[in-house]
Amino acid sequence: MHPLRSHKSYLASIGHRVSGVALAVFLPFHFLLLSTAINGADAMDEYLTLAEMLPVKIAEWGLVTLLAAHLFFGIRVLLLEFTHWPRRINRYAAWIVPCTIATILIATLFIIRVY
Amino acid sequence: MTEPKTKDSHLSVNVWRGGNEGELVNYQVPARENQTVLDVITEIQRFQQPDLAYRFACRVGVCGSCAMTVNGLPRWTCRTHIKKVVDNGQLTVEPLRNLPRIKDLVCDLEPFIDTWKKAGAPFSGSRTRYDPPANIKPDSPLRQAADAGLQCINCAVCYSACDVVHWNRDYVGPAALNRAWTLVNDVRHAKRQETFEKAFSENGCQSCHSHGNCTRHCPIQLNPSESITGLKKMVFKGLPKEDKK
Ligand code: SF4
Ligand code: SF4
Ligand code: FES
Numbered sequence: 166m167h168p169l170r171s172h173k174s175y176l177a178s179i180g181h182r183v184s185g186v187a188l189a190v191f192l193p194f195h196f197l198l199l200s201t202a203i204n205g206a207d208a209m210d211e212y213l214t215l216a217e218m219l220p221v222k223i224a225e226w227g228l229v230t231l232l233a234a235h236l237f238f239g240i241r242v243l244l245l246e247f248t249h250w251p252r253r254i255n256r257y258a259a260w261i262v263p264c265t266i267a268t269i270l271i272a273t274l275f276i277i278r279v280y
Numbered sequence: 281m282t283e284p285k286t287k288d289s290h291l292s293v294n295v296w297r298g299g300n301e302g303e304l305v306n307y308q309v310p311a312r313e314n315q316t317v318l319d320v321i322t323e324i325q326r327f328q329q330p331d332l333a334y335r336f337a338c339r340v341g342v343c344g345s346c347a348m349t350v351n352g353l354p355r356w357t358c359r360t361h362i363k364k365v366v367d368n369g370q371l372t373v374e375p376l377r378n379l380p381r382i383k384d385l386v387c388d389l390e391p392f393i394d395t396w397k398k399a400g401a402p403f404s405g406s407r408t409r410y411d412p413p414a415n416i417k418p419d420s421p422l423r424q425a426a427d428a429g430l431q432c433i434n435c436a437v438c439y440s441a442c443d444v445v446h447w448n449r450d451y452v453g454p455a456a457l458n459r460a461w462t463l464v465n466d467v468r469h470a471k472r473q474e475t476f477e478k479a480f481s482e483n484g485c486q487s488c489h490s491h492g493n494c495t496r497h498c499p500i501q502l503n504p505s506e507s508i509t510g511l512k513k514m515v516f517k518g519l520p521k522e523d524k525k
Contacts, residue, residue: 168352
């Protein structure tokens, strides 16, 4: 990787961006699937069987993880840009670890609760 | 200068030759106890490649003209000791990123200087030489905010480090916005509103992604990214009011 890009705060901001783009791509499919469920009881059952399939579960888990990452790293950007930081603190490095932990926590919780 | 005694006490230095099109050329340069990247380049130019083009002036970190890309990172070569950057006896020196290359290590700074104008940089005073000087309290919040970014010497290191500039050459970049920040906080500047509007126009401060590369690499530890977030916050608060004290 280019030495200008191989540091934590760069990776954090790219992670935030990539998760955003991925969400924009995958969320419509998620909603499409959800919307089939409102076409009556049969459609709902069909949807529920679909939701039990492993690939769909994995996809949903991916979606939740992306959402969590985008949310937490988005909050990080807001904190970075809209709060005042004393100069001696490296504000770019701050919050990366808590945001990563929070994302992993949500991803794990989802696995535990769903499976 | 003492000559190195053994053959392996040489540095293997790859130097960019050519303009936008060109190639890296390898030179073997004696390794010395004390040498900067600029010393190495000078040694190549003096003893091996007389037509090697590069820029420098002060050699002590004052003028900012010696900035180049060393092993992938933008730096002032006169203030970069070889020991800090050498990688297994290897060194690669190229012109600054994000700027057109003229010849060898010299790049064209004009696009960089233009960004300053685009971000509303020229200071415009409202007093003449017959007026008394403005009475500015050094410890007033506005003055302190302006002072934080004032020492910039236009070396373009931050501009070269910025990835948003790399993706979009219309983005004015960290140095110009840092300058705009010092101006909007300078109550002597007659066109504060105009500078403010220019800093917020397309490809201005809102294009910054807060990667912080500019701040990471500024050789005099200025914080252009902090200036840019300061500008962004003005979206809510508007132009800062003049200090009443
Ligand atoms: S903080 Fe903004 S101006 Fe500085 S390097 Fe990152 S994108 Fe560029
Ligand atoms: S802000 Fe720092 S790196 Fe950027 S031009 Fe000014 S002195 Fe150079
Ligand atoms: S030659 Fe002046 S800063 Fe390096």
